[in-house]
Amino acid sequence: MKKWGDIMESFTKLSVYIKELFHDSSDLIVRQIDWPGDEAILCQFSSLMDHAVINEQLKLIQERFKENLTNWGDTPSSSVEAFHPANLVEYVCRGESVIILVESNLLLRINLPRAAYRAPMEPSSEQIVQGPHDGFVESLDVNISLIRKRLTIPNLVVRKVIVSSFSKSPICYLYIESKVDEVTLSEVENRLRKIDTEYLISAGHLADFLEDTVWSPFPQLMTTERPDKVVSNLMEGKVVILVDQSPTVLIGPVTFFSFYQSPDDFNGRVLVGSFYRLLRIFSFLTAIFLPAFYIAIVSFHFEVLPLELSKTVKSSVNEIPYPPFFEALILEITIELIREASVRLPNPIGQTIGIVGGLVIGDAIVSAGLVSNIMVIVVAITAISSFVIPSIEMNTTIRLLRYPFMLAASMFGFFGIAIGTIILFIHLINLRSLNQPYFYPVVPFKPLVFKEIFFRLPFTKPHVQASSFVPEKTANESGEEKT
Template sequence: MNEQPNEQKLDVLYIKKLFHETVDLFVQEIDWPTGKGIVCYYESIADGTEVNKQIDIIRNRAHLGMTNWGKTAVSEIHAYSMEELFQIVCSGSTAVIFPESKLMVSINAAKVATRSPEEPSNEQIVRGSHQGFVENIQQNLSLIRNKLRSSDLVIKTIRKGHKTNTDITYLYFHSIVDHDVVADLESRLNRIDEDVILSIGQVEDYLEDSTWSPFPQFMNTERPDRVVENLAEGKIAVFTDNSPTALIAPITFFSFYQSPDDFNGRVLVGSFYRLLRLFSLFMAIFLPAFYIAVVSFHSEILPIELSKKVKLAINEIPYRPIMEAFLLESFIELIREASIRLPKPIGQTIGIVGGLVVGDAIVNVGIVSNLMVIVVAMTAISSFVVPSVEMNMTIRLLRFPFMLAAASFGFFGMAIGTLILFIHLLNRSSLNQPYFSPVVPFDPTRFKEIFFRLPFSKSHKQQQTFYFKQPKRGRTRK
């Protein structure tokens, strides 16, 4: 494919053969003041009308000399090679080849299918910007530039994927970012070796510190305001072409429990919902395990009347609480997956039928108890409070090992599981930055922001957002 052809071979038939005679390839010989030229582009991804318009503009500039007439706002002169030809045409541009002068001109007239920015369905907020990223990377960068009108914002691109030639773009503020972190990110990007890169998830897999950890080490977001906020804190954002999702790093565990809504409302309201999300974290992980431990090992901690009601409810169930919990939790997960995969009207119907009709039926038959239904329902609702989809899935996964630990050893098993969980979090990192900061290492200034949304005048976050020139802001840890 990289063969350098001689001038006798380079004609319309030969170029068609190089591209395997694909039906959407347009190749045509044209007359030129300095000799013959060959126009080559993919009709499926190039705008033919714009191509003809730009060719006429370039032809009218032929009197400027061989090295100048091809330079316009949308065209560029290249050295003549097949490798360059493939790269130009496959990226959606048009190549005009001049074999006699060993030059060719690339014309940027790509026809890109896109959509208008809409609010991401999985990151909705009550107050604030309702824009979202789209699949076009240039449009996404435009959304960022419109919000960050600073020359300090650096945008760099690397191309990966032997067959897809996907553009991976990363952004940061030059004056406040930790440049060691940038160098670490660039080295990881250079290690990417794939034929096809179609999603941001493939890139994330190469960039993560711990691939096998259940905890996300990059924040995924489709909101421009969230990217802007994190860039202003000295973090890095990564985009790929054809994906509406951005990756943000380095990130901390507690960042996943903060929402743009926190900063769009009153201080007390934002603090209340931040505390509510942290409380929902413990509910989502520990509530089923706590219930299993109590009814299996520690029923004495309940008041006598409540203990009698609990025993009366579970005595009619033919198997242990752990089996009851696993059955109902698995059923809830099936409903979630079904409602996601099916079309929206059908998915909503499945949720109603599964949650109400089937749930009521399995209680009446005696397969599960009413108490277990309440526990699992509260757990499911608590998991939905998490603003991050990736962390939500992690919390759903963690429930199962904690239920097994509680069924085996009661509260002691839960304590051991919690200790293992904390050790795991303390040993995790995001681009080699501490994942569990500001708890470890302890940062008293930021520690209180885990629980409370401080006024902007006193917030460490706000100081970083507006005072770019402070060198101590080079490394940001939340």
């Protein structure tokens, strides 16, 4: 480390020193500027600021300085503090403009960074029919403002932490002071504190650190890009975690059933909302079990089918040269390929891929005798059922889960499905989201809460709305674990 006094002797030495700190980056500006009665050096990244805005602000501060105001440097977007090289690096990297007053050994920060953000458009993965159509963007401040404008209350608390040692990515967690469960909040804070990583790039990255069981296929924190969804979850006493430069927000603790709720349920009419929610929960069963069920029947339990249907299925299956499991696998993988291709391609081409894949390949594959037409129907219904789920993560989880069930059904028939179902159930019971039971209200069993899960109840009875997490129902309140 060089001697600090030597460096501060002249502009040249200080300028060289600062450039060394930033490895002489091309977009770094280190320039001497006029300052009454002192030698001043401006230091900033040209890529992260707007010259006109900074000039305007600088002019204002200099006028305040000339007027001999006591707190001349303190404005809503600027402040003054003692100079230290470590602080200099941190502020400049964040996009602030820093002015070093050499003789008075002060550092003036102008916090007006400029970065490119897109408009808060509706997220394409969470579209709704009715209700607000704005969504989060890649800016922490914009995202917080989208929440704050909906919750104009002092109880909405925002806490900021830096968790990554190298990239210094800021993370914010939000909660409503009067609603949040203290145990959950301290659990979140504790887990955030324990994060040991060099860099943090996305909400998915952060979720790995916060989830209770990383290897589970089920998401234990909800992700959303919708501010209205975040607000309703905050009102339920949950904690919301935002990552800088990510439009995806994490919400916890959640339950399995909260992934089956959509803002549309609450924006529409009571009966309509209830019907579609029931349909979505039913889709969970068809999305996981339908291909497995069909494979089990065709491979082991043909006698379950009525005679007329049995004839049709048998004549269709007899033409296929390999077992039903492979037949289903070919179709399922084809659908996954079509889906993956349509996601990666621009929208118009993506739609074409959907048509080509769905209609042309589907028809050709049946004509070629590679799969039976009944299997096409089964797999198509399964695919549609999995896409009904409002959460993209739960959607992918369900799609993944059907493969082990298909395998179990092809090996053991209904027996395999029954064994698989019990294993799945045990796994769901075992899961916890931020230390809260994931499979509530099935476990702990609260029969009276079921109506709130399966139906969208009227807002005129606010206490009967589904709440995936209720602080007073915490399991570990008395130090005893109530199962």
